[in-house]
Amino acid sequence: MRETYGAVLPGMNLSDLTGKLIVIEGTDGVGRSTQINLLKPWLEQQGRAVLDTGMTRSELAGKGIKQAKEGHTLGRVTLSLFYTTDFADRLENEIVPALRAGFVVLTDRYIYSLMARAVVRGIDLPWLRNVYGFALKPDAVFYLRIGVDDLIPRVVFSRGFDYWESGMDLHPSEDMYESFRKYQTSLLAQFEVLAKEYGFEVVDASGEIRSVFDQLRDGIGRVLSGEPQEPIFSVRQPGGESEEATQLPAAPASEGAVETPAKAHAAANAVDGDDTK
Numbered sequence: 001m002r003e004t005y006g007a008v009l010p011g012m013n014l015s016d017l018t019g020k021l022i023v024i025e026g027t028d029g030v031g032r033s034t035q036i037n038l039l040k041p042w043l044e045q046q047g048r049a050v051l052d053t054g055m056t057r058s059e060l061a062g063k064g065i066k067q068a069k070e071g072h073t074l075g076r077v078t079l080s081l082f083y084t085t086d087f088a089d090r091l092e093n094e095i096v097p098a099l100r101a102g103f104v105v106l107t108d109r110y111i112y113s114l115m116a117r118a119v120v121r122g123i124d125l126p127w128l129r130n131v132y133g134f135a136l137k138p139d140a141v142f143y144l145r146i147g148v149d150d151l152i153p154r155v156v157f158s159r160g161f162d163y164w165e166s167g168m169d170l171h172p173s174e175d176m177y178e179s180f181r182k183y184q185t186s187l188l189a190q191f192e193v194l195a196k197e198y199g200f201e202v203v204d205a206s207g208e209i210r211s212v213f214d215q216l217r218d219g220i221g222r223v224l225s226g227e228p229q230e231p232i233f234s235v236r237q238p239g240g241e242s243e244e245a246t247q248l249p250a251a252p253a254s255e256g257a258v259e260t261p262a263k264a265h266a267a268a269n270a271v272d273g274d275d276t277k
Helices: 030-044 062-070 078-099 111-120 125-131 146-156 176-198 211-226 263-267
Strands: 018-023 050-054 104-108 140-145 201-204
Touching: 018 030, 018 078, 018 111, 018 211, 030 050, 030 104, 030 211, 050 078, 050 211, 062 078, 078 104, 078 125, 111 125, 111 176, 111 211, 140 211, 146 176, 201 211
Parallel strands: 018 104, 018 140, 050 104, 140 201
Antiparallel strands: none
């Protein structure tokens, strides 16, 4: 039976959440969104219904967080609780309904990124565990691990440094480059702590996009092994007889399982923005 880390949200029945909750974690710019953009069509080719979600996408709080961060004035507790509100809204109105319908839910970050960011900003970890106690335990967490020396060139040669990704609100340095290095080093250290505590499956994200995808594909395949691949709903044929739902073509098991079109390939060469979705 599915579990939470603490209290259960009112009205939530954990026994009927039959889908799979898969988390892709990692720091800013590591390539989470790129991988989800490859994983989703791969899963759909197998006939699986997929929901992808991520931070600041809730109807309730997502837009407000983005607007508030433009002012660079949010306090650490306010920022943390703002993100908690966003997560709770998406959990109740997106993630739980999708799991109830048997979907595979791919989420770009989860409570672990929120906890790591908050701890670096001086918020007490036991308090954070209590705040996020209502979160569902995922079926798997894949942590895209990268060193800061590999991360910096990706950011420099793509979009450049961002105020929040550089931890400028903490004033570690007047220089944004040094600030980014110090903040991301601290953030990566917190991810290592959380990886041990919550049992992340670690994926080396320093290699090529395809190599990272292959690792994720194999890991997710293990999580989903034995699960039905047919769509949930049957399709009524013109003659009136209901037949079994038509299964979509399964993705080949070979290296060519996912063909990346030109558009996806271009996107794959870009790194994630911070909470851009």
